[in-house]
Amino acid sequence: MKPTFIPCALATLLLAACSQTPGSEDAVAKDATAASDMAMPAAEHAAMAAASKAATEAMAQTAKTASASGTVESVDAGAGxxxxxxxxxxxxxxxxxxxxxxxxxxxxxxxQPGQSVRFEFTAEGMTATITRIEPSP
Incomplete structure (x- = not known):
């Protein structure tokens, strides 16, 4: 009987020791509580993502006004x-x-092409629109 008892006792002790980490039950319980506190419905998550995207696009698309000097290279009345x-x-x-x-x-x-000008324009994304243009002195 002795030979069977010792291996069984050792196996039981090893299994018990491996399954227990000091404080692990508390840490797991705290992590689960923290995760449940942060849980949000999918619809709310989607709404937040859409609002964030809209705000980013609005900032990127806000028209900015600037001025510059340059030379007219070409004029395309058909394309405006x-x-x-x-x-x-x-x-x-x-x-x-x-x-x-x-x-x-x-x-x-x-x-007309070749003319030196000063101009003001708005830039919105990749589109720039002249708001004022005049010949340079």
């Missing part, structure tokens, strides 16, 4: 655009570049 090679636009952090700006028919008629 004036292409300008302009200097840096510090207000927007833009380097000097050549780009197309939306313009009214009156603005398009007031300039």
């Amino acid at each position: 655009k004036i292409t300008l090679a302009h200097g840096p636009v510090d207000a927007l952090g833009w380097p000097a570049m050549t780009m197309g700006f939306k313009a009214t028919p009156e603005q398009i008629a007031s300039v």
Whole structure:
């Protein structure tokens, strides 16, 4: 009987020791409580995500006004655009570049390629629209 009793006793002691970590029951209970405190319905989570996305898009799409000087590269009345090679636009952090700006028919008629101009515009996302343009002195 002795040979069977000792291995069984040792196995029982080892299993008991392995299944118990000091304070583990308390930690697991606290983690479960904390997780249940933070649980939120899927609909509420989706609403928060949509609100966050809308706020981010609104900030990105807010029109910013700036001014610059440049040279008219081309005029496209059909597309309603004036292409300008302009200097840096510090207000927007833009380097000097050549780009197309939306313009009214009156603005398009007031300039010609090669002309130096000063202009004001709004930038909204990737769209820039001239609000005022005049020849440079």
